[in-house]
Amino acid sequence: MTTFVWIVIPYACLAVFVLGHIWRWRHDQFGWTTHTSQLLESRILRLGSPLFHLGAFGVIAGHAMGLLVPVTLTEALGIPEGLYHGVAVWGGTLTGAMLVAGLVLLIARRFVNGRVRRTTTTMDKVLYAALAAMVVLGMTATVGINLLGHGYDYRETIAVWFRSVFWFSPRTQLMAGAPLVYQLHAIGGFLFLALWPFTRLVHVWSAPLAYLWRPYVVYRARRGAPPVPVPAPAVVRDRRAADGQSLV
Template sequence: MKHLHIALWGVLPYLALAVLVAGTAWRYRYDRFGFTTRSSQLHEARLLRIGGPLFHYSLFLVIGGHVMGLLVPEAVTGWLRISEAQYHAVALAMGGSAGVAAVTGLALLLHRRLRVPAVRRSTSRSDRLTYPLLALVLLAGLTATASSVTNPYDYRLGVAVWFRSLFTLDPDVTAMAHAPLVYQLHAFLALCLFALWPFSRLVHAFAVPLGYPVRPYVVYRSRGRAVTRRPRSAGGRRGREASAR
């Protein structure tokens, strides 16, 4: 098991990161116009109008919670006079709510994709792998959050330590190997999702129009009456030619 833990938590994260970076660069080089969601709004808009914002906005909250939980050490919250009970209560309430909202939004989008024939026909091969994997990642994370109610495991002393050690190129494999199975499953599925990211429609996340607020103004010109030039008469032209002679 020691070699398996090294492969999973010491090697796989860097392989997934390499595939993510190299795959994105390759996709940008050879399929730059493919950085899109391949929107199917023309086929059905009612469910998309509900499920799309619900999924995306709640996913932003989920990502923010992961950033706070994995990158902010426990000593920082202790220095801010935030007790462990307070921290876990807020994390459970906000993280659980965001997770439930994200799963609900994704369920609506999947229901729409399966129910509407035109949307179902537009589903690519990568979508058939991406959507189930994304659903499993969210469900595993939501299960891990719910398990913290009865499980005394503190992920900030285990999973977070392993995650931060990846940036120092000295992964703390032991910290992750001792984590509960649901946390290990959540991390493993997330790494697989990152490796698949460049080859799916998820790559559109890298095409966010961040420069839109500072872009130059677009100038529109009126299509009013055009200025027409009066045609020259034949007589006037002959008169000018005669005077020239």
């Protein structure tokens, strides 16, 4: 069971993540978009989307710092463990709160606004459910254990296991004593990667930098552009009749 959970599942999810993106690009390039619904509702989106995206980028940066930067490097740079821990916990709490607020607004928008709800696909619902589960587990670990609880040094266990997966020498024994919420969050992260290629999240690989502070598409008319004349129905009929076209 340990081998399946901490070796088979991570590598299977990484394979689906890579191959799924290749398949999606080759077979669904027209669907490689945000599927924005800004034209249907923009008031909640204007607040929820920046909160969600800025919070998400902060959370991703915090995970990268915690999982990819070994303790030996921070010690070599002279960064005390207490300082590192404080920045990680409070930074994770702040960006996590932004992410939660943005996600709640975006989910509420999907179900409160009728027009947006009708454009919400089954995969959108799966994505929002997966995001909500990951956020709940992450905030429970950050706030419940590290901020308000007794704390847990994931850098000596989970982070080492995570890096060992990419070195193709997974150290599964390091996950045995990790708290359950951390175990669920870790395996949930890999399952989320497997889901990624089949959702609207693929747009992040094509998003411009401006997406950080304006994470939605703005539609506007060009200033000074001359209006496009629209022929009257009678004129259209006369033209079609003159050309011998069918009016049916």
